[in-house]
Amino acid sequence: MIKKSWLLILLISFCGCAVSKPGENPLRVTSGDYDAAWQATMTVLEERFGIKEAEKDAGTIVTEWKRSEPFLDWTPRPAGEAFVETLNIVRRRATAKITRENGTISIALNILRERISVGAPRTSASEGYSLYNPAVSELSPEGEEGVVSISLGRDQRLEGKILAEIRQAQP
Numbered sequence: 001m002i003k004k005s006w007l008l009i010l011l012i013s014f015c016g017c018a019v020s021k022p023g024e025n026p027l028r029v030t031s032g033d034y035d036a037a038w039q040a041t042m043t044v045l046e047e048r049f050g051i052k053e054a055e056k057d058a059g060t061i062v063t064e065w066k067r068s069e070p071f072l073d074w075t076p077r078p079a080g081e082a083f084v085e086t087l088n089i090v091r092r093r094a095t096a097k098i099t100r101e102n103g104t105i106s107i108a109l110n111i112l113r114e115r116i117s118v119g120a121p122r123t124s125a126s127e128g129y130s131l132y133n134p135a136v137s138e139l140s141p142e143g144e145e146g147v148v149s150i151s152l153g154r155d156q157r158l159e160g161k162i163l164a165e166i167r168q169a170q171p
Contacts, residue, residue, distance in 0.1 A: 027107040027163045033170075034098070037105045040169035041096050044162060049094055059098040065091045065114075089116040092155060094162070107166060109159050113152035 038056055045051060049063035068090045090113055097108045 027109070027167060028104055032100075032103045032105060034100050034105055036170050037098055037107060037166075040166050041098060041107055044165045044169055045094055045096060048162060049092070059100075061094075061096040061098075063094040065093050067091045090114065090152065091116065091149075092158070107163065109163055109166075111155040111159050111162070113155045114149040115152055117148045117150050 053062040094111045
């Protein structure tokens with residue numbers, strides 16, 4: 001009986017930790033005007049992030065990394081997310097995929113969140129003590145020695161807000 005109880009507890013703990021990945025969140029536009037959907041997506045993402053790469057024929061848009069501003073963003077968010085973003089450097093990058101299928105345009109948006117993990121301050125006998133300067137590496141794709149980015153997953157709250165803005169920006 002005790003063995004079965006332990007097995008049941010072990011099974012529940014493993015199943016309780018299982019998390020499913022969030023699915024796609026396409027915005028479907030039935031007008032079928034690919035150029036209008038492309039332009040609306042480009043405009044909104046340019047305002048929010050800045051465009052790094054855009055290929056109209058392939059229907060893909062990749063934005064620059066943008067650091068979040070926790071004290072300027074007063075929208076409600078889960079307590080854990082607010083805690084991480086207030087005490088850490090968090091950056092986001094959006095990737096949009098626009099597809100045309102049977103007269104319907106789909107705009108799928110993924111916004112990835114990363115926390116920048118800062119290494120310990122460096123010391124040297126000749127230079128003295130130097131602190132980490134976030135302005136140097138916070139948005140650098142290469143980063144610098146001792147700086148590691150930790151994935152925080154997708155930002156579905158912001159994805160929904162931006163998709164609503166794209167819907168409003170279309171004629």
